[in-house]
Amino acid sequence: MMRTKLLSLVPRATVACRHMSSATKLTTVEVNDKTGIATLTMNRPPVNGLNLELLRDLQQSIEEIEGNKSCGLILTSSNPTIFSAGLDILEMYKPDKERIRAFWTQLQDVWLALYGSSVPTAAAINGHSPAGGCLLAASCEYRVMLPKFTIGLNETQLGIVAPQWFMSTYLSILPRREAERSLNQGRMFTTEEALRVGLVDEIASSKEEALAKCADFIATFAKVNPLARSLTKQQFRSADLQQLENERVQDLEKFLFFINQPAVQKGLGIYLESLKKKSKN
Numbered sequence: 178m179m180r181t182k183l184l185s186l187v188p189r190a191t192v193a194c195r196h197m198s199s200a201t202k203l204t205t206v207e208v209n210d211k212t213g214i215a216t217l218t219m220n221r222p223p224v225n226g227l228n229l230e231l232l233r234d235l236q237q238s239i240e241e242i243e244g245n246k247s248c249g250l251i252l253t254s255s256n257p258t259i260f261s262a263g264l265d266i267l268e269m270y271k272p273d274k275e276r277i278r279a280f281w282t283q284l285q286d287v288w289l290a291l292y293g294s295s296v297p298t299a300a301a302i303n304g305h306s307p308a309g310g311c312l313l314a315a316s317c318e319y320r321v322m323l324p325k326f327t328i329g330l331n332e333t334q335l336g337i338v339a340p341q342w343f344m345s346t347y348l349s350i351l352p353r354r355e356a357e358r359s360l361n362q363g364r365m366f367t368t369e370e371a372l373r374v375g376l377v378d379e380i381a382s383s384k385e386e387a388l389a390k391c392a393d394f395i396a397t398f399a400k401v402n403p404l405a406r407s408l409t410k411q412q413f414r415s416a417d418l419q420q421l422e423n424e425r426v427q428d429l430e431k432f433l434f435f436i437n438q439p440a441v442q443k444g445l446g447i448y449l450e451s452l453k454k455k456s457k458n
């Protein structure tokens with residue numbers, strides 16, 4: 178029988194501030210002793226909205242996986258229909274001054290850690306994956322998605338602009354023409370469309386199958402020298418990573434300036450309302 182280790186269930190103290198959703202961790206890491214592959218599961222009901230705490234836990238879990246000599250990382254969700262709803266809009270709507278800085282900086286950190294991870298990475302996309310959810314999946318090296326869900330960078334639909342590093346992540350997967358058009362449109366792809374354009378690599382009929390396909394992808398590196406593999410990956414990704422490293426502060430200031438524009442705040446408010454109305458019907 179497969180033995181697994183549950184590594185990330187350490188309780189965390191509750192901090193008295195907005196959006197703090199849980200006294201326990203919002204991610205779990207399970208390492209398969211046989212394959213050495215770590216499965217990182219997001220678990221922030223109802224929709225895995227990426228708030229400051231989930232981003233912190235993601236960062237900690239990625240670091241843990243890097244540190245425990247796992248052979249690979251599979252990112253997935255405990256929610257049966259949602260991989261991640263992207264950034265928690267409540268972090269950006271009428272934001273707290275200090276918290277929103279920490280939030281965006283943490284998002285930068287998570288992207289740098291995941292996109293730049295030294296271990297092979299794959300996403301088992303077992304539900305909808307808009308915007309920031311798509312960013313996380315696209316930062317991995319391989320994607321397996323379940324049918325009847327949607328994925329894409331839909332920022333323009335919300336009246337917001339995906340920053341340069343979101344674009345770079347798309348461009349690492351999609352042909353330039355497709356990346357530009359779909360980002361401009363804020364297009365959400367169905368699973369089948371995503372497969373057709375290459376945004377996902379395979380379709381699986383269940384989460385278990387998706388995880389198995391991700392594990393198969395990671396196993397393709399079993400006989401490749403790990404240092405050679407990770408340095409090669411780094412060479413492919415270093416320009417994108419370096420660009421954000423060099424421009425972190427400007428990127429943060431640009432985000433803050435943009436998000437605080439009255440028109441952007443108004444748009445986010447309307448979008449939030451529409452989401453709430455939809456969930457009441």
Ligand SMILES: CC/C=C\CCC/C=C/C(=O)SCCNC(=O)CCNC(=O)[C@H](O)C(C)(C)COP(=O)(O)OP(=O)(O)OC[C@H]1O[C@@H](n2cnc3c(N)ncnc32)[C@H](O)[C@@H]1OP(=O)(O)O
Binds near residue numbers: 226432436
């Ligand atoms: C210069 C740079 C500037 C800015 C860059 C910013 C980049 C931004 C990136 C982002 O990620 S923005 C977030 C974009 N995300 C979305 O557009 C997704 C919106 N959500 C949905 O489409 C759906 O909720 C769903 C994920 C498909 C799930 O649908 P489902 O029917 O299962 O759930 P429901 O819609 O009823 O939602 C339940 C509950 O959750 C709330 N919710 C949903 N998504 C978010 C979110 N992203 N942030 C905050 N809250 C969210 C929704 O309102 C419901 O709440 P309620 O139960 O209280 O009504």
